[in-house]
Amino acid sequence: ISVVPLARSAVYGVIASAFRGPGSPLFRSFADAGEADALREAISIAGGSETERLMKLSHAFHDIALSTDGATLLAEFVHLFGHTSRGAAPPYETEYGTGGPFSQPQEMSDISGFFNAFGLELDPSRHERFDHICCELEFMCFLCAKQAHAIEAGDNENTAEIVRSQRIFLRDHLSRFGRTFFFRVLQETDGTWHAIAAELGSTFLDAECQRLDVEIERAYLPLRPDDGFDV
Numbered sequence: 001i002s003v004v005p006l007a008r009s010a011v012y013g014v015i016a017s018a019f020r021g022p023g024s025p026l027f028r029s030f031a032d033a034g035e036a037d038a039l040r041e042a043i044s045i046a047g048g049s050e051t052e053r054l055m056k057l058s059h060a061f062h063d064i065a066l067s068t069d070g071a072t073l074l075a076e077f078v079h080l081f082g083h084t085s086r087g088a089a090p091p092y093e094t095e096y097g098t099g100g101p102f103s104q105p106q107e108m109s110d111i112s113g114f115f116n117a118f119g120l121e122l123d124p125s126r127h128e129r130f131d132h133i134c135c136e137l138e139f140m141c142f143l144c145a146k147q148a149h150a151i152e153a154g155d156n157e158n159t160a161e162i163v164r165s166q167r168i169f170l171r172d173h174l175s176r177f178g179r180t181f182f183f184r185v186l187q188e189t190d191g192t193w194h195a196i197a198a199e200l201g202s203t204f205l206d207a208e209c210q211r212l213d214v215e216i217e218r219a220y221l222p223l224r225p226d227d228g229f230d231v
């Protein structure tokens with residue numbers, strides 16, 4: 001049934017949009033009642049074992065969006081992510097880890113390999129990196145939508161390969177990095193719009209790990225040593 005991967009795709013897209021800058025055309029605040037209803041409908045289908053918790057968070061997300069003005073949202077965004085890769089909560093996967101000076105380019109190569117395998121390229125005008133939290137969430141959003149199309153086409157082999165890619169990408173990259181990132185956001189915020197978005201993201205990743213049989217890594221990644229390398 002293609003409705004489940006489509007709903008999963010929608011939730012991934014919401015979480016990704018929440019961590020775009022408030023001035024970005026990809027940003028969505030979810031103050032709009034229609035957007036909020038669409039999110040809750042997607043959660044009711046794709047929330048899995050975390051549906052009840054995700055529903056509560058979606059209501060809180062809508063409420064905080066209604067009460068948070070643009071200036072406050074922008075100020076918190078700058079505090080969290082700043083103008084460099086080493087803000088209070090770095091949104092780049094390769095800023096985390098314990099590897100040596102060559103680990104960062106190796107990790108970046110692995111991440112970009114997933115994108116390239118599906119013919120995806122970054123928009124050069126956005127000056128972004130493959131390992132940005134939004135790019136990784138949007139990649140899963142894409143894979144879920146692609147899974148839905150493969151199911152509709154009756155292509156069982158392609159469906160299985162797409163699900164395999166989802167599982168590997170979640171296991172090797174998005175699960176631990178995403179939960180670490182959301183944890184750091186929560187450390188820096190308290191009941192704010194970004195805090196609720198982070199809780200929504202972390203809870204959904206838990207649901208996805210259970211869905212795809214990926215072990216949930218309870219330890220959080222440390223910031224990597226600042227070895228002077230920058231991708």
